[in-house]
Amino acid sequence: MExxxxxxxxxxxxxxxxxxxxxxxxxxxxxxxxxxxxxxxLALAIDLVIxxxxxxxxAKPRPATLLGSGKVKELAEIVRAEKAKLVVIDHALTPVQQxxxxxxxxxxxxxxxxxxxxxxxxxxxxxxxxxxxxxAHLNYQRGRLVRSWTHLERxxxxxxxxxxxxxxxxxxxxxxxxxxxxxxxSDLEAVRRTRTLHRSKRKKIPLPVVxxxxxxxxxxxxxxxxxxxxxxxxxxxxxxxxxPTLRRVQLPSGTWVILSDTxxxxxxxxxxxxxxxxxxxxxxxxxNLVLHVHDASDSAASAQxxxxxxxxxxxxxxxxxxxxxxxxxxxxxxxxxxxxxxxQKRIEPGKGEALNQVAVSALDGSxxxxxxxxxxxxxxxxxxxxxxxxxxxxxxxxxxxxxxxxVRDREALEDGTIVVEVDLTPENSEAYDRRAKSS
Ligand SMILES: Nc1nc2c(ncn2[C@@H]2O[C@H](COP(=O)(O)OP(=O)(O)OP(=O)(O)O)[C@@H](O)[C@H]2O)c(=O)[nH]1
Ligand SMILES: [Mg+2]
Numbered sequence: 001m002e003x004x005x006x007x008x009x010x011x012x013x014x015x016x017x018x019x020x021x022x023x024x025x026x027x028x029x030x031x032x033x034x035x036x037x038x039x040x041x042l043a044l045a046i047d048l049v050i051x052x053x054x055x056x057x058x059a060k061p062r063p064a065t066l067l068g069s070g071k072v073k074e075l076a077e078i079v080r081a082e083k084a085k086l087v088v089i090d091h092a093l094t095p096v097q098q099x100x101x102x103x104x105x106x107x108x109x110x111x112x113x114x115x116x117x118x119x120x121x122x123x124x125x126x127x128x129x130x131x132x133x134x135x136a137h138l139n140y141q142r143g144r145l146v147r148s149w150t151h152l153e154r155x156x157x158x159x160x161x162x163x164x165x166x167x168x169x170x171x172x173x174x175x176x177x178x179x180x181x182x183x184x185x186s187d188l189e190a191v192r193r194t195r196t197l198h199r200s201k202r203k204k205i206p207l208p209v210v211x212x213x214x215x216x217x218x219x220x221x222x223x224x225x226x227x228x229x230x231x232x233x234x235x236x237x238x239x240x241x242x243x244p245t246l247r248r249v250q251l252p253s254g255t256w257v258i259l260s261d262t263x264x265x266x267x268x269x270x271x272x273x274x275x276x277x278x279x280x281x282x283x284x285x286x287x288n289l290v291l292h293v294h295d296a297s298d299s300a301a302s303a304q305x306x307x308x309x310x311x312x313x314x315x316x317x318x319x320x321x322x323x324x325x326x327x328x329x330x331x332x333x334x335x336x337x338x339x340x341x342x343x344q345k346r347i348e349p350g351k352g353e354a355l356n357q358v359a360v361s362a363l364d365g366s367x368x369x370x371x372x373x374x375x376x377x378x379x380x381x382x383x384x385x386x387x388x389x390x391x392x393x394x395x396x397x398x399x400x401x402x403x404x405x406x407v408r409d410r411e412a413l414e415d416g417t418i419v420v421e422v423d424l425t426p427e428n429s430e431a432y433d434r435r436a437k438s439s
Contacts, residue, residue: 006086007079007107008043008053010036013061013091030303032057038266038300039090039112041217045119051082065100066093072104079107088115113140116266128195131188138181207248208379208425209258211284213312214293215304216264219330221245223293223362224261227372246283251376252369255406260287265308285315288382288425289375290325296343296359297334322356323381326374333361383423388432392416400435404428 012032032055040053056071065072066089079087086108087101093111101109110118117137124130212220228247245261260283284290292308294301309319319325329347332340340359347357358374360367383406390397401407401422409421424432 003047003049004086005051005082005084006043006048006088007075007082007084008036008039008050008088008090009067009075010039010053010055010090011061011066012055012057014057014059030300034300034303035090039088039115042090042112042115042119043088046115046122048086048088051084052078063094064097065104066091066097067101072101076105079105086110090115128188128191131184131191135181135184135188138177138184141177207256207258208288208382209260209283209286210289210291210375210379211260211287212262212291212293213284213308214264214291214328215295215308216266218264218293218295218298218304219362220264220293221261223291223328223330223360224259226362226365226368228259251379252372253376255376255379257375257379260284265304265311281311281315284312285317289378290317291328291375292319292325293328293330295331296329297331322354323378325356326371326378327357328371329357329359330362332359332367333364380423382425384426384429385421385423386429386432388420388422389413390418390420392418394436397432397436401432404431 010032036053036055040050043050056067056075058067058071060068062068067075075087078084084107087105088110089101090112092113093101093109098109098111117133117140120129120133121137124133212224214220224245224247228249247259248256249259250256262281262284290312292305292312294305298304312319312325317324329343332343335343343359347359355374356378358367358371360371385408388397388401395418398410398418398420401420401424405422405424405428407420407422409419411419413419
């Protein structure tokens with residue numbers, strides 16, 4: 001199939017000050033140029049050919065088309081000249097705006113949510129991932145349906161809604177949509193139950209879990225691969241990873257941990273999409289340690305970090321908790337020497353317990369020993385060290401400790417009592433006490 005030629009537009013809404021201040025509370029705003037670069041990345045992630053891209057300033061959003069009418073005319077001309085089939089608008093569009101734009105531009109129009117959904121639809125590999133995306137898609141459509149009281153414009157079929165035979169312009173009423181959503185939800189529920197079962201099985205293996213989080217393309221999978229020797233899909237592509245990947249690795253001191261690679265975050269991810277991926281993010285929620293991976297070479301890194309922190313908060317994780325979250329500044333190989341030095345300087349002051357930042361390059365491996373040492377330190381801090389005296393009659397407890405903890409030392413006293421020095425996760429430490437009390 002011939003690649004689709006597309007035009008990518010980042011609207012720069014230069015609105016009145018008062019409208020701006022309502023959402024400027026602490027959020028770091030990224031420039032329109034940075035947003036355009038990101039939108040292009042998103043478009044490339046679904047193999048679109050970008051025929052033309054631009055920031056378009058919007059002095060006053062027009063309810064009918066968002067963009068001003070002059071701009072729309074200009075764009076229509078570009079669409080024609082470039083033979084583009086698709087226009088990506090990196091902004092939320094109302095269904096009416098989308099429809100009007102499609103009419104005036106003579107091309108399909110995708111807004112930011114539509115584009116992200118399209119990417120997710122193509123990336124999902126597991127059954128759960130596919131169901132989640134489909135559900136998010138239907139909810140997106142339903143939102144449009146409710147707001148506009150129009151019929152469904154497109155019914156998603158197969159791999160995506162970008163043309164192709166899967167797309168039919170059928171009229172589906174809300175009841176059909178609701179039924180579909182219901183049945184998807186129950187399918188998803190079944191898949192989740194299985195996964196929860198898997199997770200609880202894994203929990204019996206007492207290994208601490210270290211989860212990677214970060215903005216899409218920060219280098220999580222590359223770092224994950226470097227640390228595990230695994231061949232996880234890493235690409236210069238937004239949302240290369242959708243489903244969580246888990247691997248067991250041994251830290252230099254001998255402690256085993258489970259590393260978990262996860263889906264990347266992105267700004268302005270619509271709420272229902274975040275909700276759809278909540279299950280995937282449960283891995284992060286339950287992790288003993290979170291590695292927040294930043295792309296230090298990206299000029300938008302601080303705005304991205306802001307977005308990631310917001311998601312962490314939504315997951316009830318305190319991004320400021322230095323014992324729980326490590327800031328990993330990746331891609332330092334791509335920095336100019338002076339920027340690299342400045343970064344090191346910024347990180348150094350935190351020492352001892354307070355240290356929770358490290359600069360690395362997943363590509364050339366620099367800084368990795370520091371990262372491993374830091375993980376080791378934090379994990380050790382999160383484990384409970386105990387010295388337990390176990391009578392010979394309860395020998396099975398010793399076996400339990402080997403299975404559920406990290407046994408540091410073991411000694412048999414003359415009367416047969418066994419003394420075990422063991423590190424346990426707080427949950428397993430409690431589990432042991434319950435066990436010791438019973439029977
Ligand atoms: N120069 C440089 N590039 C890197 C480094 N780490 C990763 N990259 C590149 O950054 C791009 C994205 O890497 P990924 O590992 O796929 O990023 P990710 O965070 O897993 O992305 P998503 O799965 O999309 O969220 C790839 O082209 C990598 O080769 C690094 O340390 N230095
Ligand atoms: Mg990845």
